Amino acid sequence: LHDTTVAGAFPDDELSRVLRRLARFGGLLESHDHAGLQVSLSEVMALGELDDAGGDGSPGLAQQDLADGLGLEKSTVSRLAAGLERRGWLARVRDPANRRYYRLELTDEGRAVAARIGRDLRERHAAMLTALTSEERAALSLGLSALTRVLEEQHR
Amino acid sequence: LHDTTVAGAFPDDELSRVLRRLARFGGLLESHDHAGLQVSLSEVMALGELDDAGGDGSPGLAQQDLADGLGLEKSTVSRLAAGLERRGWLARVRDPANRRYYRLELTDEGRAVAARIGRDLRERHAAMLTALTSEERAALSLGLSALTRVLEEQHR
DNA sequence: AAAGATTGAGTTGTCAATCTTA
């Protein structure tokens, strides 16, 4: 009475199950509500990058830099930045020394929003970390590092 | 000389890094070329579900069943199924007993495509599994199971 | 009314072509 199930055409190994679960995630991670604001995941990540890069005296990222940091196309970032600017969270000024570049800087309001969302994320993360055992945290880190390594190797 | 970096607004814990890497994955997993065929990831998953469900004598999935299985909206699956039908891989016949339902069945060609893609996936998975140590495989499985558990708990 | 399927509008991404500046 073994092998009663029809061997499906698709793999059913451990990696399959893991990858299927992983694929299903996209959705779960894409909450659009952060700290009561309506912000897409990419916008959240962009605010984080811009806030990180916004050290005093720094020249400000170009859109292409931001695109590289986020792993998005420059065209996507063009529209993303336009949206943040329209909401008054971002200033886009042409670099006078080289007018091909935008220098992206968060406005005061933009920094406030970034801080607010940052607090929200820290809270959520703390809640998750509390719910994971330290063994599970270590496993997650090790396993995903290994998986990314392999995917990147084999993607070339 | 500790704490020289400005504490960013956003969290920078282990979970942050892991989740960022996870988010970045979407892209890597979305290869559109499987066994030489131009097929989207959702179409691949759909072929797998339909092939699995296609046991002899089974009634065939309804579109809503497939949507639930894939974690997609019924509207998305409506257009997805239309595409598979247009390519001759899927037959959509109204259930005579209840004409609200479609009964989705792969055609012979559809089953052949599913088998071909399945072989391709098994090969890729085998290659990945070979590149992971057994310790890493175990960690990946444990870590992601835990993460999904926590995300699902906290999503409610 | 309720459930399955479809359609229309909006979002977020890609890629390819173009504009602008160096």
Next chain:
DNA sequence: TAAGATTGACAACTCAATCTTT
């Protein structure tokens, strides 16, 4: 030429409104 940014056309999703059948 080439690099940064923009635009247009497309893909794949969501949500809300509608059509069909029960």
